[in-house]
Amino acid sequence: MVRGLLVVNPRATTTSPRVTDVLIHAFADELDLEVCQTTHRGHAITLGEQARDAGLDVVVTLGGDGVVNEVINGLLRAGPGSDVPMLGTVPGGSGNVFARAIGLPADAVEATGQLLDAIREQRIRTIGLGRANDRWFATNAGLGVDAAVIAAMERQRATGRRATPGRYLATTVRTLVRDTDHAEPALLLTRPGSPDEHVFFAIVQNTSPWTYLGMWAVDPCPTASFDTGLDVFALRRFGLAATLQAAGRMLSHSTRGSSSVVVWHDQPEFTVTARRPVPLQIDGEGVGSSSHVHFEAVPAALRVLH
Numbered sequence: 001m002v003r004g005l006l007v008v009n010p011r012a013t014t015t016s017p018r019v020t021d022v023l024i025h026a027f028a029d030e031l032d033l034e035v036c037q038t039t040h041r042g043h044a045i046t047l048g049e050q051a052r053d054a055g056l057d058v059v060v061t062l063g064g065d066g067v068v069n070e071v072i073n074g075l076l077r078a079g080p081g082s083d084v085p086m087l088g089t090v091p092g093g094s095g096n097v098f099a100r101a102i103g104l105p106a107d108a109v110e111a112t113g114q115l116l117d118a119i120r121e122q123r124i125r126t127i128g129l130g131r132a133n134d135r136w137f138a139t140n141a142g143l144g145v146d147a148a149v150i151a152a153m154e155r156q157r158a159t160g161r162r163a164t165p166g167r168y169l170a171t172t173v174r175t176l177v178r179d180t181d182h183a184e185p186a187l188l189l190t191r192p193g194s195p196d197e198h199v200f201f202a203i204v205q206n207t208s209p210w211t212y213l214g215m216w217a218v219d220p221c222p223t224a225s226f227d228t229g230l231d232v233f234a235l236r237r238f239g240l241a242a243t244l245q246a247a248g249r250m251l252s253h254s255t256r257g258s259s260s261v262v263v264w265h266d267q268p269e270f271t272v273t274a275r276r277p278v279p280l281q282i283d284g285e286g287v288g289s290s291s292h293v294h295f296e297a298v299p300a301a302l303r304v305l306h
Contacts, residue, residue: 002057002119004031005085007047007071009038009063012092015108023062023090023112030116031058038067048074051085058086058305060115062108064093065139069283072129072302073136080301086124088115088305095284097139101207101226102127102306118305127226129301130206132293136301137282140210143187143272143293144201147279147286186278189234189262191270197262199234202272204295206230210250211284222253223265229297232264269296 006027008020027033038044044061048071051059059075061067068089075084090111091099102125104111117123130137189197203210205224209217210233220233237260245258255263264270277289 001032002030003055004033004058004060005047005051005056006033006035007038007044007059007061007063007067008035009044009061009067009092012063012067013094015062015090015092019108020062023108026112026116027060030119038063038070042070044070045074045077047071049077051075052078052083055083056085058088058119060088060090060305062090062092064091065095065098065283066093066285068098068138069136069285072138076129076136076301080298084302086303086305088118090115095212097207097209097211097284100212101139101209102304104306115305123306124303125226125306126300126303128206128228128297128299130204130230131296131298132204132280132282133290135282135287136298137206139205139207139283141204141280141282141293141295142202143274143278143280143290146201146203147281185236185238186274186276187234188273188275189232189264189270190273191264191267197234197236199236199262200238202232202234204230204232206297209253216251217253218250219253220250221263221265222255229266229268229299230264230270230295232262232267232270234262236260236262267295267297269294271295 006024024035036047044067048059052075059071061071089099090108091104091106092108096106099111104114132141185198185200187199187202189199189202203220205221207226208222208224209219211218221231224231272293274291277291280287280290280293
């Protein structure tokens, strides 16, 4: 029988305890299953590492992109290898970018049914991942404005406010207008064989889309894929016209170029350096501030159920 671990984030925003109980029983009927609930930040990293050490076949997450990221970092703490368990994810967060990107339904029950079919049929996909210094990421990372928005949202959620699309939009506008230096770019993008780029913020995608505003996909780099290197979107200028143009591109999924925009596709590696520490986010979770991040694409790093 397939041996598996279900990692449950009890604070997942879109899954009730009753639904969680139903899903646990569904997986237990198919797997020799252990269930662990996360109790603190970083707990799922430890659980992922223990699952690999124990030789489990599959690890399934129930929660959002944050718990997916932690489990991946635990599974791959010693690097990719044939002994790494397969990963499945049941969407339970507010964005669920990873689950949607690999083709799972947004509904937790439907996604569970698809994952159980994938286990029975051995429907597995091997995907590439990104690394930001020593941290793995599945979908995206960013320095500057997007990370500052996520940090502000996390502060609001800590006070009991829900992460709604309207609150994300209001927080983004407030961060752009009030908390961003519009005069001088804080970041320097560098890669081998190309001129350096001075930019105000940088979004790094390992897949498409970047994120969701409700059901609407927001996608600065629509050609990003798990099967290629990393894509980068950054702004050289931060005036009203440049910002509106960038927003239109993200919402329309356009690939048109612009003198105010830097777009790099399928990059094996590059570095972002800041003249002062700026917020950094990885897979939609704030991870503090940084002034130097080396990004690297790692192909065929993880097997996932889909």
